[in-house]
Structure formats: structure tokens, C-alpha cells
Amino acid sequence: MRAIKVLERILATIPIMFGVAIMVFIFMRLTPGDPVDIMMGAGGAVGAGEIEQLRAEFHLDEPIHIQLWYFLRDAARGDLGNSYIKKRPTMELIAERLPATIELALGALFFALIIAFPIGILSAVKQNSWLDRFSMAGAFLGISMPAFWLGIVLILIFSVKLRWLPVQGRISYDVNLQEITGLYVVDSILTRNWPALKDALRHLILPSIALGAAVAAIVARVLRSSMLETLRADYVTLARAKGAPEHRVVLRHALRNALIPTVTVIGLQVGVLLGGNMIVETVFGWPGLGRLVVDAIFNRDFPLVQASVMVYAFTFVIANLIVDILYTYLNPKITL
Amino acid sequence: MTQEPLLELRNLTTVFPTRRGEVRAVESVNLSLAPGEVLGLVGESGCGKSTVLLSIMRLIRRPGHIAEGEIRFQGRDLRALSEGEMRRVRGREIAMIFQDPLSTLNPAFRVGDQIRESLRLHHIVDGRWPWPLDMGARRREKERVIQLMEEVGIPSPDARYKAYPHEFSGGMQQRALIAIALACEPRLILADEPTTALDVTIQAQILDLMKRINERRGTGIILVTHDLGVAAEFCHRIAVMYAGRIVEMGSVDEVIESPQHPYTQGLLDCIPRLGRERQPLSPIPGNVPDLATLPPGCSFAPRCPLARPVCESGPIPMVRLARDRRSRCLRHVDFAREQGWTWGTEYEISNQ
Numbered sequence: 001m002r003a004i005k006v007l008e009r010i011l012a013t014i015p016i017m018f019g020v021a022i023m024v025f026i027f028m029r030l031t032p033g034d035p036v037d038i039m040m041g042a043g044g045a046v047g048a049g050e051i052e053q054l055r056a057e058f059h060l061d062e063p064i065h066i067q068l069w070y071f072l073r074d075a076a077r078g079d080l081g082n083s084y085i086k087k088r089p090t091m092e093l094i095a096e097r098l099p100a101t102i103e104l105a106l107g108a109l110f111f112a113l114i115i116a117f118p119i120g121i122l123s124a125v126k127q128n129s130w131l132d133r134f135s136m137a138g139a140f141l142g143i144s145m146p147a148f149w150l151g152i153v154l155i156l157i158f159s160v161k162l163r164w165l166p167v168q169g170r171i172s173y174d175v176n177l178q179e180i181t182g183l184y185v186v187d188s189i190l191t192r193n194w195p196a197l198k199d200a201l202r203h204l205i206l207p208s209i210a211l212g213a214a215v216a217a218i219v220a221r222v223l224r225s226s227m228l229e230t231l232r233a234d235y236v237t238l239a240r241a242k243g244a245p246e247h248r249v250v251l252r253h254a255l256r257n258a259l260i261p262t263v264t265v266i267g268l269q270v271g272v273l274l275g276g277n278m279i280v281e282t283v284f285g286w287p288g289l290g291r292l293v294v295d296a297i298f299n300r301d302f303p304l305v306q307a308s309v310m311v312y313a314f315t316f317v318i319a320n321l322i323v324d325i326l327y328t329y330l331n332p333k334i335t336l
Numbered sequence: 337m338t339q340e341p342l343l344e345l346r347n348l349t350t351v352f353p354t355r356r357g358e359v360r361a362v363e364s365v366n367l368s369l370a371p372g373e374v375l376g377l378v379g380e381s382g383c384g385k386s387t388v389l390l391s392i393m394r395l396i397r398r399p400g401h402i403a404e405g406e407i408r409f410q411g412r413d414l415r416a417l418s419e420g421e422m423r424r425v426r427g428r429e430i431a432m433i434f435q436d437p438l439s440t441l442n443p444a445f446r447v448g449d450q451i452r453e454s455l456r457l458h459h460i461v462d463g464r465w466p467w468p469l470d471m472g473a474r475r476r477e478k479e480r481v482i483q484l485m486e487e488v489g490i491p492s493p494d495a496r497y498k499a500y501p502h503e504f505s506g507g508m509q510q511r512a513l514i515a516i517a518l519a520c521e522p523r524l525i526l527a528d529e530p531t532t533a534l535d536v537t538i539q540a541q542i543l544d545l546m547k548r549i550n551e552r553r554g555t556g557i558i559l560v561t562h563d564l565g566v567a568a569e570f571c572h573r574i575a576v577m578y579a580g581r582i583v584e585m586g587s588v589d590e591v592i593e594s595p596q597h598p599y600t601q602g603l604l605d606c607i608p609r610l611g612r613e614r615q616p617l618s619p620i621p622g623n624v625p626d627l628a629t630l631p632p633g634c635s636f637a638p639r640c641p642l643a644r645p646v647c648e649s650g651p652i653p654m655v656r657l658a659r660d661r662r663s664r665c666l667r668h669v670d671f672a673r674e675q676g677w678t679w680g681t682e683y684e685i686s687n688q
Contacts, residue, residue, distance in 0.1 A: 234434055235442040240395055242454050242516065243427035256444045330444065332500040 006325065013317040018075070020313040021306050025071060028302050029064055035084050035300035036060065058084060058302075071306070080310070081303030083296070090307035094289060098311065099182025100170055101288035104281070105273040106183075107204045108212030112269070115216040120223025120262075124231060125250055135220065142217030151210035151283035158206060166203050168285030175199045207284040211277055215269045222265045226258035233257070260331050267323030271316040340411065341368040342524055342556045343392070348405035350384075350391045359627045361387040361400070363580040366654075366684075371523070372554040374547075376567030376588070378603070379577035380624050385560040388577075389526040392558075393432060394422050410523070428458040431517035435529040437509035441501035447512050448497030451481045454519035484515040488545060507538035514545060524556045525549075531566060543570050564603050568592050573660070576600045579625050579635035582654070586661040596663035598640045634666065642667065654684045 036054045055061040059070055074081060080090045119139070123132040159167040171177060171184055177196040180187045185204065188197035230236065231254045239253040278290035289308060296304035328334055350362040362384045369375050377385045390396050392407055394414060407414040414425065434440040442450060455461055461477045478497070485493035488511040501509055510530060517525055527546065531539035547570060550557055561567050567574050568588055575585040576599065584597035595601045602620040622639040631637065633648035640647070647666050655668035655677075662684075672685045679685055 234436060234439040237395060238432070238434060238440050238513075238516070239442070239453075241393055241426055241432040243423045243425070243457050244453070245423060253442055257442070332444065333502050 002325075002328075006321065009321050009324070010318075013314055016317055017310045017313045018072070021075070021310045022068070022072075024306050024309045025068060025302070026064070028297075028300065028305055029067075031300070033300050034060075035302060038299055039085065080307040083304045084301045085296075085299050085304075090304045093292065093304065094307060094311055097287060097289045097292045100286060101274060101277065101281070101290060103170075103183045103185065103204065104207055104211060104277060104286055104288060105270065107185075107208035108215065108273050108277075109266075109270060111208045111212035112215035112219055113266075115212075116219035116223060119216075120220040121227055121250065121255065123220070123224045124227030124258075127228060132224075136224070139217040139220050142213045145213065147210050147214065148279045148283050150213055151207070151280055154206045154210055155283070165206055170200065170203050170287060171196065172199050172203075207280055207286055210283065211273060211280045215266075215273065218269060219262060219266055223258060223262045226261045227254055230254040230257045256330070260327070263323055263326050263330060267320055270319040270323075274315050274319070275312045339370055341408075342371040342373070342410060343558075344368040344406075344408040345388070345392070346406040346408070348388065348391060348407065349403045350387050350396055350400065351403045352400035354628060356628045360403075360630070361580055361627060362391060364405070365577075365580075365582055367575060367582070367585075369524070369556050369558060371556055372550065373573065374550055374557045374559060374571045376571035376574040377558060377560045377577060378562065378564055378567050378574055380562055382624050382627075383577045384580040384627075385562075385577055386528050387580075389432065389528050389558065389560055392526060393426055393430060395426075424458070427454050427522070428520045429522050430524045430526060431520070431522040433510075433513050433517050433525060433527040433530045436533050437506060437513050438501065438533075440513060441504075441509055443501055445500075446498050447501055447504065448478070448481050448485070448499075450501075451484055451512065451515050451519055452477050454516050455480060458520050460520055480519075481515075484519055485512070488512070488515045488518065489541070490515070506534050507541065510534060510538075510542050511545070514542070514549075518549065521553065522555065524558070526558050526560075528560045529562070530559070532561070532563075539566070546570070564592070565607055576603070579630060580627060581635070581664065582662075583636065583664045584662065586658075590661055596657065596661075596668065597636075597665050598642050599636045602639075634664075653679075656680065656684060 035058070036051055039054070040051060052061070059067050071081070082088060083090055083093055086093060119135045123129075123135050126132055155167055158165045166172065175196050177184060177188055177193060177200075178191050180190055184200035185197065188194070188200055227250075231250070233254070235257075236249055236253050239249045244253070277286075277288065278294050280286065281288045281290040282294075289311070293305065293308045295301075296308065345365050345367040348362055348365040348367075349360060352359045352361055365384075365388060367375070367388075377388060379385050387396070387400075391402050392409075392414070394402070394407075396402060402415060405415075409425070409430065414422065417425065441447065445453075455477050461473050461480060482493045482497060485496060490496055490508055490511050496504075496508075501512070504512060510533075514530075525546075530546070531542050534542060543566065546557060546559075549555055559567065559571060564574075571588055573585070573587050574591045575582050576591070576597065577583065578599050584591060584595065584600045586596075591600060592604070595604055599620075602618075605618045606620065608617055620639055625631075625635050625638070631648050633646075633650055634640070634643070634652045637643040637647040644666070652664050652666055653669060654662050654664045655672050656662050657668060669685065677685050
């Protein structure tokens with residue numbers, strides 16, 4: 001029953017993805033700048049015939065609704081076109097970059113959660129203590145700091161000054177790693193390649209912190225305020241009246257219910273982590289999807305932008321679906 | 337009664353510091369409860385009834401705290417216990433039932449598991465360590481839970497074990513809470529307005545259930561209620577509270593038939609009665625006083641039809657009119673003085 005509902009939801013993402021893609025299709029073509037001109041500008045002097053030929057190849061010489069028809073027809077067959085610049089299927093290019101982005105997003109999420117949970121819970125339990133004030137001030141800082149700035153500061157301190165961690169990239173050039181999933185941490189565990197695991201983790205730490213700091217701050221604040229609410233609930237008084245020890249009262253009775261609003265916020269943040277990391281990827285030279293998309297936008301590489309946006313929409317919807325599934329476990333009043 | 341009391345409160349005072357000054361929610365409360373006795377604690381909302389119960393459990397939320405007094409339960413002073421020792425008393429020896437069953441059951445857990453938690457916390461069912469892996473103990477626990485659900489009148493407990501609180505009706509939720517309270521067979525149940533949130537017909541069923549528990553198991557019950565009718569129906573003795581103090585105490589019959597304190601009289605006049613000639617109800621004028629700015633004298637004086645200027649001048653001692661009959665009213669103090677009765681304690685005049 002649950003499996004059918006989940007399948008339904010996944011199928012429901014298809015129209016969403018197409019809707020998003022159509023909007024991007026139109027907006028990209030409304031922005032000034034012509035892909036062929038940009039390509040040619042980089043390539044030096046070329047003849048008018050060559051330009052016309054390229055235009056015809058990309059169907060750019062045809063009216064926009066005809067172009068849209070070609071796009072939708074091909075997409076329905078599972079073909080999202082070739083990149084104008086790299087001349088390769090867009091899905092292939094995305095598949096190469098997506099694991100890096102997912103790995104960074106998961107790293108940032110992990111960092112955010114291990115920071116946010118203890119802080120959120122303790123600040124609520126010890127409300128108005130120095131710990132509470134200090135962590136909420138820290139959370140305020142975490143939300144206010146721009147990620148690129150934090151990234152640069154982290155690099156300056158931990159890579160340049162202290163030389164503890166690498167400056168950029170996903171893995172060192174001299175480390176061999178057999179790729180299975182494309183997530184280097186997972187792959188190195190699967191192949192029991194411990195030096196590679198250490199190297200991949202060392203590369204992952206700073207970008208994860210830079211990307212996850214704001215999420216940690218947001219989650220800590222939401223968790224604190226929902227814990228403050230559940231700690232005052234009648235069922236918490238009942239748990240105490242039953243003779244439950246304090247840690248059980250907090251971690252089982254109060255936290256379980258405080259997770260419901262918190263998970264919603266985490267789900268929204270996962271979308272941000274996956275789709276909003278261009279800047280952090282640039283600062284840390286992280287070969288992820290974000291930089292691919294930014295380059296594609298500057299080059300007016302229409303097919304690549306369209307395909308990437310569809311992938312973003314898909315991951316966003318899937319992240320929300322996971323949240324909804326978690327929700328049904330946390331809150332028995334809700335079914336999928 | 338020569339029997340040692342099950343619970344005895346001596347001079348219990350619970351205060352809450354606020355920005356406007358200290359609120360003395362419970363002020364010098366003296367109470368005793370014999371084993372198997374049902375005591376009604378009656379008064380308007382905000383008079384400190386529930387705070388008395390939470391004080392007994394030592395569950396007053398900070399920064400509120402018990403400022404003074406003794407809570408003797410089976411000869412032990414609960415205030416002197418460590419937090420760990422107190423936890424073993426909570427749920428195991430003294431259990432509590434709350435007013436609003438829906439918000440008191442944890443919405444995230446199955447009802448059966450919430451009843452089972454009480455058993456597990458106090459190791460009621462023997463089991464080997466590690467606990468969660470001892471399947472035999474788990475099964476016995478579940479059997480006990482189902483037996484408890486049956487006892488409190490939850491139909492088809494096998495199927496209801498796995499239900500969540502929101503799938504229960506209000507009456508069923510309150511029964512589940514009573515099952516939680518009964519799980520460890522406590523000597524004393526503190527019931528805080530257990531029927532207030534329920535329909536009248538369900539109210540009667542729940543009171544009936546509690547009465548049966550009291551009769552069968554000899555469990556002492558303190559019932560907090562604002563409804564004198566409920567108290568009259570169900571309790572052996574009644575203590576009437578006003579503004580944090582007990583103003584009158586006695587057996588049900590005496591308090592209902594011949595109320596001594598003007599506040600009790602006022603409460604009785606507020607109850608509409610069936611079958612009597614129609615006459616307008618006579619509500620008590622005015623409002624419950626603000627506990628942060630209580631007058632020095634009788635706190636009921638501003639609303640009292642019998643008040644004299646002298647009532648507001650100083651604290652009114654409790655007067656012990658008979659063996660188990662007390663009232664805190666200046667009229668009785670005058671009477672006691674005329675009779676030449678002696679001061680028992682700082683707070684009490686009696687004829688013994």
C-alpha cells in the first residue's frame with residue numbers, strides 16, 4: 001500500500017519536471033545572447049555559412065514554438081539533447097557531476113545535523129542558560145555568514161595557515177579509487193580502500209562546513225523552539241509522573257514530537273543543499289553540478305540548462321517525498 | 337482513626353516567582369489521607385488545587401518550587417528524597433491522572449506501548465537483561481497491559497493495543513490514562529479533574545471506574561475538581577480551597593449539609609439542582625483574587641456577604657470545630673475564643 005503511494009508520487013514528478021523545463025526553455029530563449037554567437041566569439045573569425053549551419057543544426061533558426069515541440073518530443077523519448085558546447089549527451093554530463101554534488105550535500109547535511117541536534121536539544125532543556133544564549137548567538141552568526149566568505153576563511157585557516165586540510169578538489173591526484181556509486185566516501189568503503197577514504201573525507205570536511213553552517217543554524221533554531229513547546233506539553237508531565245528519567249523524557253517523549261516540524265525544515269534545506277551550492281563548489285573547486293550549470297547558463301547552452309533544471313526539480317521532489325514518508329512514521333495522524 | 341495516614345501534608349507552601357512578585361499558589365496546606373480514602377479537593381480554577389498535586393509529585397515547573405512544609409507519604413518525607421528515589425515513587429507508588437486525556441497521551445506512540453512504559457520503567461515484570469531482547473518478559477508485559485486495558489473497560493484490548501491516541505474517543509483515552517496510572521498498582525492516585533473534559537455520561541462511567549478501583553484495591557485517591565457535585569458523589573471527605581489555602585474541610589455529608597465557610601456556602605448556591613422549585617442561582621460576586629497581590633487578611637473577604645472590616649486586617653487561623661471538621665473564618669475564631677479553646681499550632685485553634 002505504501003509502496004504504491006510512493007510510486008504514485010514519483011510518477012507525479014514527471015509533469016512537474018516538464019513544467020519546470022518548459023519554463024526554463026522559454027526564459028533561456030528570452031535572455032539576450034545567442035549561443036552560436038558566444039561559441040563563435042571564442043573560436044575566432046568564421047564564415048557566415050558556418051554560423052547558419054550551426055543554427056540549423058540546433059534548430060535555432062526555427063520559431064520558438066517549433067523548437068519547444070522538438071524539445072518535448074525528444075524529451076518524451078528520454079532524449080534531453082546534446083550540449084551545444086561539449087557535443088555530448090546532457091544526461092551523460094550531468095551523470096558525471098551529480099555524484100559530487102550529492103556527496104557534498106550529504107556531507108553538509110551530516111555536518112549540519114550533528115551540530116544542530118545537540119545544540120537545539122540542550123538549548124531548549126537549558127533555556128536562557130549561558131549555553132542557550134551562546135548557541136543562539138552562534139546560530140544567528142551561522143545564518144548571517146555568506147557561504148563563500150565562510151569557505152574562504154576556512155581555507156585560509158585550515159588549509160593555508162595550519163595546512164591540516166586540502167584547499168580544493170574531491171580527492172588527491174595520486175589516490176586511486178575504483179568508482180562504483182560516484183560518491184567517493186561510499187566507494188572507498190565499498191572497496192575497502194582506507195587511504196582513499198581518509199583522503200576523500202579530508203577533502204569533504206571544509207566544503208561541508210561552509211555549505212552546512214547555515215543549515216545547522218536554521219535546524220538548531222527550529223529544533224529548539226519546537227522542543228521548548230513539546231517540553232511544556234502535558235504528555236511530558238505524564239512521562240515524568242510515570243517516573244521516567246529525565247533523559248528519556250527529553251529524548252523520547254519531547255524530541256519525538258519536536259521532530260515533526262524539524263523534519264519539514266530539514267527537507268526544505270536538502271533542496272537548498274542540492275541546488276544552491278554553486279558558490280561553495282566554485283570556492284572549493286568542487287567538480288559538481290552547480291558549476292556545470294553556471295557555465296551552461298553563461299554559454300547559453302540551452303539543452304544542458306534544461307536538463308540540469310529537470311534533474312534539480314526531480315531531486316527536490318524526491319527529497320520532499322522522503323520527508324513525507326518520514327512524516328508518516330513520526331506523526332501517526334498522517335498517512336501518505 | 338489511629339491508623340497511620342497514607343499521605344500527610346504539613347504546612348505545604350509552593351511559590352512561583354514572577355515579575356510582579358512571589359505568587360504563593362499553595363499556602364500552608366495541611367491535609368491527611370488515610371489508606372483507601374477518597375479526598376476531594378474542591379475550588380475554582382486557579383486556587384492551587386492542581387499545584388498541590390504537582391507538589392506531592394515534586395513536579396512543580398521551575399522556577400516555581402516548594403518553599404516550605406513536609407510531604408509525608410507512608411512515613412517518609414518525599415521532600416527529603418533524592419531525585420532518583422523520587423522517580424521510583426512516581427508512577428510506582430503514587431500515580432497521576434490528568435485533566436485533558438488527548439493532550440496527556442503522547443500522540444506519537446501506541447496506546448499499548450504507553451501503558452507498557454510504566455511497567456518497564458519500574459521493572460514490574462521480571463525479565464533478564466538485556467531487557468528489550470527478553471521475549472518472554474515482553475510477552476508477559478503485553479499480557480499485563482491487555483489485562484489492564486480490560487480492567488479499565490477498553491473493549492477488544494488486543495486490537496486496541498496498537499491504536500494511537502487520536503484513534504480513541506475521549507472516554508477511552510481517559511480509560512487508557514487510568515490504565516497507565518494503575519499499571520504499577522500504586523497506593524495513591526492523584527486525579528486532576530479527570531472528568532472535566534468528558535461528556536456527562538462518560539463522566540459518570542469514569543467516576544464509577546475510579547470508585548471500583550478504590551473499593552477493590554484500597555487505593556487512596558485525591559480527586560481535584562471544581563465540581564462540588566462530583567466531589568459529593570465520589571469522595572469520603574472534602575477540602576475546599578480558596579486562593580491557595582484550605583478554607584474548609586470535613587466529611588462529605590457535613591460539608592454539603594452544613595457548610596461552615598461562606599465560600600463553601602457560595603459554591604453550593606451556584607449549583608443548579610433538578611427537581612427543585614425554580615429559583616435564580618446566586619453566583620458569588622466578584623472574581624478569584626490575584627495571587628500576587630493578596631490582601632493580608634481573609635482572601636475571600638472582598639466577595640464575602642458576611643465580611644466585616646476586621647476580616648481584612650490579618651491572617652485568619654484554621655479553627656478545628658470538631659474532630660475532623662475545620663473552617664478558616666473569623667466567625668469561628670470568635671466563637672472559639674468565646675469558648676476558651678486553645679491554640680494548637682501557629683495556624684490552628686482547637687478545643688483539645
